[in-house]
Amino acid sequence: MFNGCRHKAKKTEEPSKIRKNSAGRTSDNPLISKTLADNLKYLKASFGEYSDLTVREFLVGGTGAAIVSLENMVDKDMITQSVILPLRRYGGDFSADGGLKFVSQNLLAAAEQADCFDMDEVKLRLASGFALLFFDSADFAVAIGAQGFSVRSISEPSGEAVLRGSREGFTESAKNNVSMLRRRIRSDDLRFENLRLGNVTNTDAYLCYIQSKASPKILSEIRKRISQTDMDSVLETGYIQPYLECGRISPFSTVGSTERPDAVCGKLMEGRAAILVDGTPFALVVPHLFAENFQTIDDYTSRPYYAFLIRLFKYISFFLTIFLPGLYVAVGTFHTEMLSDTLFYNVLKAEATTPLTLMSEAVIIHLVFEIVKEAGLRLPQPIGQAVSIVGGLVLGDTAISSGLIGAPMVIVVALSAITGFVIPSLAQPVVLLRFIGIIAAGLTGMFGIVMLLALTFINLCSLDSIGVPYFAPVSPFNKTFRQDVLFRIGWKKLSRRGHLVQDLEK
16 A cells, blocks of 8 residues: 555656756655645655644745654654744745745754755655755755654663762663763764664664774774665664674674763773664674673772772683583582582482482573573563562472472572673573583583583684684783783773774784
């Protein structure tokens, strides 16, 4: 039906023809007609009979005019104050040639306005919250920035809470996010390249970088990869993230994401680039290094010795959450001589009453934990807390008392789950590697654990993020950058370092 309406409009209306307007512009898109009625008829046919398109027709100085907008996308008071009242108060006459140009340059009180010469640009502006002013005998329209749609207010990011630092987080409005970055970096070197993603959604996106710090080679590669995102819809940064990642198969992502504007500013100062997409509060940051998963804003607002301890705990937690269940299965199944006599008899006593093998126990209880975690995450918050209580207390206690699961296995699973929450940015690869470790340990013992550890390091060393080694500065080793991996030197020395991420390029 939509295509039929549009096809009919192409037969009867002048705007749909490829032609040259009075300004000498030509386009493959339908240009704006000099007849106001034809333009309005074309827009009504394009948006459909039951659309939210609103048209306000009136006369100014004997000339027909119309303001076109989409319902609930514009601020009506702003349109009244900046467009309708100035036109009503003007007592002169508008000539047929140049009437809209005179209005645009002398009467309109809008801070943001632009001329549109084809209908595709008009429809895109309408969908972006602009109001379009048409005049009879004028073959162009004036787009007036009068956006009035509601956006979520700025609040603290729930997934990246800090003890000391900014409480502001990105919102779903890309323009608001741009302003938060601009307010923190007050330099003319800060650049925002506007991108249009999605063939149908036409989503606004911004490539952000500091010109004097970002590598032209890295920026060129980012632009190239983003240009390859030939999709109909881009509704979140996750849509374009695969295009920016390394092409190798890996559970680890070589693209960072954050909701914190202060974190993005810190990355930009190191020569990185950020991508903001309208409609999501998450920003992508590239290049991204593996060591950055263990760094937070609190590391740079705390004393260096405390930052070192926190990072050390995070690295220990990373290895525990992946390898602890597998180690328990391997030792309890193949290498019981590694246990002391007391511990051996306790484990043997607990497992003697269970009908399953250690590997089966570990796999089943981890599956149950992941299901409970997913249920608590997706359900409304009050119900989600009840699910956590049922899963943690009722199921766990019942499984032990009924003899289905041994008590030591529950302790191991609980410890591996808690340590997994310490590094939320690595939650997805950790779950996958944990299951692989359990199965490998249950089949081959310690050999499987050692092989998983070796393959994990090999995979990390083989990845790159926009030309920068993902496992840098550990591999390849860089003496200067190691000062902010596990250890963090004080700000007096760190501020004088002056090294950028492109110094790690291959």
